Amino acid sequence: MIAPSDPSRRLPADASPDAMPPRTAVDPDAFRSVLGRFASGVTVVTSLDAQGRDHGMTVSAFCSLSLEPPLVLACIDRTATMHDLLTDGTPLVINVLSAGQEALSRRFASGDPPNRFDGVGYTRGALGVAVLDDVLAWLECRVVARHPGGDHTIVVGHVEAVGTRQERPLLYYRSGYATLER
Numbered sequence: 001m002i003a004p005s006d007p008s009r010r011l012p013a014d015a016s017p018d019a020m021p022p023r024t025a026v027d028p029d030a031f032r033s034v035l036g037r038f039a040s041g042v043t044v045v046t047s048l049d050a051q052g053r054d055h056g057m058t059v060s061a062f063c064s065l066s067l068e069p070p071l072v073l074a075c076i077d078r079t080a081t082m083h084d085l086l087t088d089g090t091p092l093v094i095n096v097l098s099a100g101q102e103a104l105s106r107r108f109a110s111g112d113p114p115n116r117f118d119g120v121g122y123t124r125g126a127l128g129v130a131v132l133d134d135v136l137a138w139l140e141c142r143v144v145a146r147h148p149g150g151d152h153t154i155v156v157g158h159v160e161a162v163g164t165r166q167e168r169p170l171l172y173y174r175s176g177y178a179t180l181e182r
Contacts (some may be wrong), residue, residue, distance in 0.1 A: 039173040043100075044108045045074055046122075046130040047092040049085055054117045054130050057082050061152070062094060066082045069101040070159035072139055075152040081112035086143050086155050091127035094157070096137040098167035099179040104132065105170060126161045137164040 063077035072094060076083050086092060097105055108116065127141045130179035133137075141157030148154075149168040171178040 021028050036086075036174045039178065042097045042105050042170045042172050042177070043074070043121040044095045044097060044104065044132060044135075045076075045082065045086075046095060046132070047082065047085055047090060047093055048129055053114075054129065055082050055085055055112055056108045056116060057112065059094075059106050065156060071144070071156055072141060072159060073154050073156050074148060076155050077152055079151075083153060086146070086153075088143050088146070090143045091129050092141050092143065092157060093125055093127070093129045093131050094139040094141065095132040096139075097132075097133045098134060098136040098165070099169075099170050101132075101134065101170055102177045107178070132164070134167075135165065136167045136169050138162065 040060045041062070043059045043062045043149070044056050045062075046054065046060050049055060056082055057076075057176040059074050059076065060103070063073060065071040065073045076086060104120070107120070107168065117130065123133070125131045127140050127142070129140065131140070139157070139159050140161040141159050143155055144158045145156040146153050168179055168181075171180060
């Protein structure tokens with residue numbers, strides 16, 4: 001059931017997300033449980049630091065934003081080691097994982113050890129960033145905007161190059177990995 005709209009809670013179009021008036025708190029466990037019922041694809045975002053070292057992290061909060069201009073967004077936890085790396089102009093690649101890449105997702109899901117890319121196959125894309133081998137699709141982008149979003153930052157990327165393969169996607173659903181049968 002969808003609750004009716006409350007006009008007193010509407011924000012002006014240019015209002016900050018933090019301007020929303022407080023509302024009765026939702027139980028965090030119930031909120032997590034509800035969100036877990038939304039199946040999402042799994043990506044690994046890769047980038048380079050100022051010294052040219054590779055960095056990567058698993059991200060499931062990713063979506064398209066605009067077709068013209070071509071924009072995508074990824075939500076990055078403010079405590080993530082890559083958070084401060086993804087500034088305006090920074091090149092990044094959104095690697096959309098295929099069904100057989102659960103181990104790769106897990107590898108990039110915690111911390112950012114210096115040897116994370118050891119033994120991981122990849123090529124350099126047009127922007128010099130790692131495009132992981134055998135991914136379902138990839139989008140090479142430059143960061144064009146960052147917006148606060150609670151405990152995350154919404155990172156907007158302008159897409160400069162793309163590629164796809166014929167594979168099945170890796171999905172994340174109810175705190176576990178799944179695949180799509182067609």
